[in-house]
Amino acid sequence: MNAHHLRAIILKLQDRLSGDDRKRLHFFFGQDVPRRIRDDPSLGGTLSLMECLFDQDKINEENFTFLIHAFEAIQCVDAAKLLREHMRQIQPNEIKQSMRSLAEIMPITIKQLLDDQQDDKYGTQRCEFSLPDSNIYDNNKVVTNSNDADISPTTAIIDNQTTPPLQLKRKQIFSTTLILWICLCLFFVMLIILLGAISRIYIRRELQNNLQLKENILAERKKCNETIQRLNDKLKYGHGVRNIPWIAVDARWSSNGVTVAGGNGKGNATNQLNHPSDLFVDGDQIVVIADFDNHRIIQWKKGDANGQIIAGGNGEGNRLDQLDHPSSVLIDKETDSVIICDRLNRRVVRWSRRSNATTGEILLNKVHCRVLAMDDQKHLYVSDTEKYEVRRYQLGDQSGMLVAGGNGQGNGTNQFQWPTHLFVDRQQNVYVSDNSNHRIMKWNKGAKEGIIVAGDQSEGNTLTQSNYPEGILVDALGTIYVADSWNHRVMRWPQGSKQGTMIVGENDSGAGANRLNSPRGLFFDEHGNLYVVDCYNNRIQRFSIE
Template sequence: MGDTNGQVVAGGNGYGNRLDQLMGPTDVLIDKETDSLIICDQQNRRVVRWSRSSGTTQGEILLNNVGCWGLAMDDQRYLYISDDEKHEVRRYQLGDKNGTIVAGGNGAGADLNQLDYPRFVFVDQEQTVYMSDYNNHRVMKWNKGAKEGIVVAGDQGNVLTQLSYPYGLIVDTLVIPNIPVDARWAQNGVTVAGGHGYGNATNQLHNPYSFYVDDDQTVVIADYVNHRIIQWKMGDTNGQIVAGGNGQGNKLNQLNGPSDVLIDKETVSLIICDRGNQRVVRWSRRSGTTQGGILIDNIVCFGLAMDDQRYLYISDIYKHEVRRYKIGDKNGTLVAGGNGKGNGPKQLDSPLYIFVDQQQTVYVCDNNHRVTKWSKGTKEGIVVAGDQGKGNALTQLWDPSGLFVDTLGTIYVADYFNNRVMRWPKEAKQGTVIVGGNGYGVGANQFFDVRGLSFDRRGNLYVVDEYNHRVQRFSME
């Protein structure tokens, strides 16, 4: 940074196909493990590697006879290459010459199993492939193992939803804050929503249950008794009703005691647990939306979560279980509980809020005064917090009603009747109080039944203070 001149690190020896030359390179990435550059040498139809070590004068061929254009590498060092001659993307283990098709490969075309001159590629932590599909004027998403892609940008009919020959792209994937193990937060919270007593004015909340913090620190709140979803942008003194707010009822423009909400960024919509109506509904966030649509009916839902692959997770307090749903699926797959009400390792008791990490591990807080962890595909949960009966000791929880898990596996719990937020490091036998724990009250360092919690990208902590009818933010110090 600050240089006035660049440094040639590969090629620069004229136009040609010698190992010290490049011909129309279109993409490059750094392979940190080998401290080398991987280059799409497009007009030579090859992918080459150049060491970054001082004195390197030529590269080596990794792949030959490939119509490469874009490159990406995932966390496991698989290399992804877009081929604009075969209209496909392949994944290669380094040293492999054939690769595996992960997108397209069915000739040039506009069907969902086709690409037409794919350009650049992005791969997330779940090996989901995103592709700028040049001649189709769209961006496609291909989940791992999928035979068809999903259009996530472009391919539409008006100016703001269209693309024209898209090239580069980057995907802002689900970000779970990497919170230091010794992080501390201000002990006095700042009210970011509500705090003006209970009521239905736009500067009030009435028994808020849960919320979602967006990337710009907008807080979207399930305002339970007001039968609405209301959002507060950072610094606003009044919120904006974005779903419901038309009285208690079961019409498509109404909600009945919403208990949870999340943002589905791909469809620019809210997904809401409409608890009193025993349904999960979707409301568009676009201007002018006046009603929602039913995703799943006849479910006594309470908590919601969505993973990186857009699977929806729903806790059912009547069936004492959590299920995972592909959007559009009405039945789902059991991922936790489902063996009747109880406190055994295969059971849950009225599961409330849930959290799902990037490995599709499900964390559940339930009326057993505990948090359990259910790894993908397992039939039993593991207790990771509480399960020592209700109480206020550091080994106990009392009706936990919200949780968050960071990238280190540290669990943060909204300890409802203890009016505190607790941190349980991975494999810890007891937690520590990070905010609250000062008795119930209206002070900036107090809660009156803490209902839900989350963090923004900066590590600031947000907490629903139910009977103070407010949401508090505690800044990371």
């Protein structure tokens, strides 16, 4: 087949391919051709793809089976039909090629067959007669008779009608047998070629199917892993939700804490804190701290000696690059940012955790916030010490919804004296540290008043009392953990219990590893290790679960 005819076939193929067909074809051969050809589904790009397949000997002038399979796989029926019709037209040429191959393998046999065909055409036979063997020399050059006379060999041309019948019959049988053997050989050769082609197509198709199946499995596995990671992040730390671990009712923590941030005295260096108020720990055990009197948010990576300022740190003020006594902080994993209670600026702001962020954005304004919490629906909860209430906000909403208090200052079950720290469980029940009433209140979702779940509403240091409680945590069993601030201890109150047990600290202040000085915020990591804001020791302590 000449190059002009081959190009005509390829141009006809191009006419049957739409833009989408070319894109699918290039995608199908994505692993067989260079990337520049794969990513160029234009007419010229498709011609380059064909040339590449010719160069790789995946197709040739007489065999387009590989390309036909590709068109069938991308459901381009017209192009596949055109190539099949073309291959049927060139089939006789393939038979001639097979005959040429046989002539190279069996030249004598094929020559004899062709000679017999020539003899049959003219109806004559050339025969050589010789004298009896007893009178013939080995070289057949001289024949002698009984009289020793020289006799030359005799050659005669005779007509078929004069050929001896037995010799003619033998020759006919020999010619017929030879033709049958040649036909049988041709049949087996063609059968082997056909079986080889079919096997090659089948193996290639199976390999491609297996490769595609493997790619699909890997893609699905990647999606599943990403989904699992997102769900884990959401369950652990997603959208600023504090971790709710499963902790045994008789669990114990080390009596000596390990300092993970600060602990180098009061100051504004990056290895110091100044009356920290709250904290949040992400899944990588990065501790983010509201450094109250340094007017900044600072984070400590695990094992680091110094922290990194990620918000504020530009002095006390109300500019968007400043904070004024930040009292609470959350991590919003979805936006990789921190949400901050900018207390004395009476606002809630959000700062990106990325190092190039220099200013924050205001989410809520004119709110005297003390502490923030967030549920798994991304509702933001704010304790307001001026209005003695807790409100729930949808991000972007400035008015919010009252969920606890709002009935003025007091010690009734529908009132607060000084609401500080919050905890929201998965049922959107809200736990509030009613600081100056020395109690922990639980407000069930939709309730008009709360119930006392820790403390007996009197100031003191017995196991039934609290003394200006601050941080709160609630585990999956409903056990409540309270930073009993002025008693310098952390208490555990099992669900429904009338008294607690001390798990960290003592009843008096101190700076030792087993002491606290006015603890504030609390946090559990995914393993159940307890992080405590040791406010007047200007450090963050971690107590490992045993």
